[in-house]
């Protein structure tokens with residue numbers, strides 16, 4: 304919003320959605336636009352069904368005079384679909400535009416079966432979920448997908464994913480859009496794909512820590528990944544590689560699924576702990592098995608989780624020194640007291656006091672829903688960004 308002439312309907316919508324200006328008077332004051340111009344631009348948003356007058360009643364106008372009616376984003380005009388894929392399990396949901404989960408399903412979906420089968424099945428889940436939520440497929444404005452691998456956010460394709468064989472470079476967007484159309488007959492919608500740790504971080508930061516300007520989430524399940532949210536946006540780096548801490552070499556000689564030796568994920572992930580437990584004669588094949596053993600207080604699992612926490616904490620000392628986050632959230636199968644204790648031991652020993660003085664180390668608030676909430680929010684922020692609103696309003700004929 305550099306000059307008045309360039310303040311679009313999308314900019315006004317953004318001001319209302321963010322809560323920075325929620326009355327006509329406040330919009331005039333923030334943008335410098337005349338009452339008539341604000342009115343014209345808001346009319347288009349009203350006609351599109353994207354804005355409504357608030358139920359809260361009039362509030363005092365910042366320009367003085369009559370109290371003004373508050374404006375709010377009308378989330379009833381569309382819904383979002385979201386999916387969160389893990390290696391052997393997936394969750395999918397229908398969400399409102401403001402992030403409320405309207406219908407949800409979790410079940411077995413094996414990433415190793417390949418993208419064709421997995422995404423086709425997701426299309427079927429989405430069709431069932433829409434019916435359960437009482438929404439028509441025509442109401443879907445977009446789909447967000449979290450995947451357990453590195454993603455090129457420009458193309459939505461995964462790039463050499465160590466734990467997603469057969470997915471490298473696959474057109475996830477195209478296949479999923481087609482799957483939804485096949486199962487519902489609805490027109491194609493935009494599909495956004497991102498790494499699961501990124502979307503979990505995004506969901507958790509928005510819901511639980513909206514004022515935290517530097518937020519880090521570390522997911523420790525089958526693999527290890529981190530998501531970084533800076534000033535409210537996912538920080539991806541130039542190639543989408545930011546946060547991929549699972550393949551930092553920590554010097555051990557264990558073979559990692561990426562093909563290298565000594566990666567952090569090869570010694571301190573849920574998969575690595577499961578392997579150590581199995582070697583000791585305990586039945587454990589995956590991160591989720593370790594989660595169950597930890598919940599039951601299994602002593603060897605507890606000891607190994609704490610040790611894994613120390614190894615991850617050593618790497619996180621560097622992460623925290625570099626980024627100085629306000630919140631470090633530990634999520635995934637290993638997130639629990641033993642692992643956090645290990646993280647704290649090493650982190651406070653190795654990081655500078657100044658970078659940990661105001662650091663909160665916490666576990667997830669949204670739990671298994673974090674990736675879904677983040678994926679839904681990613682789609683909404685994309686579709687209602689000021690630069691896209693104009694084009695969408697024109698397509699609606701308003």
Ligand SMILES: [Zn+2]
Pocket residue numbers: 549550559560561562563566568569
């Ligand atoms: Zn590796």
